[in-house]
Amino acid sequence: MTALQALALYAGLNTLLLIGLALNVSRIRRRDKVSLGTGSNDLLERAVRAHANGIENVALGLICLWLLVTIGYGPIWVHALGFALTFGRGFYSYGLLSKPGPSLGRITGTGLTWLMLLVSALLLIGHAFT
Secondary structure: OOHHHHHHHHHHHHHHHHHHHHHHHHHHHHHHOOOOOOOOOHHHHHHHHHHHHHHHHHHHHHHHHHHHHHOOOOHHHHHHHHHHHHHHHHHHHHHHHHOOOOOHHHHHHHHHHHHHHHHHHHHHHHHHOO
């Protein structure tokens, strides 16, 4: 698998995750008849935040992966970072949707996501000065 194919894999997987989170928001909105906002519904609030947090982090993570592929980083880097992003977002979403407040899923997911973004940022900055 090339680096570009690996990037396509993680872009596709993360897109599916985001579609699932969006469908969850729509399902809760329909069920509870909330057309705008969260209507003071804790479950809907968590569903909206899981989706929004995913959008925020996945977009930046995929941009970083795309830039790394573009400047020549190989498939192993894309897989390592793509795995961290994908599983980080999955763990975070599961943790947030499972129960309110801190959870192992949220902590693990945040850690994996931030690690992916930090390593990507350092690689990109390092490349800028070579």
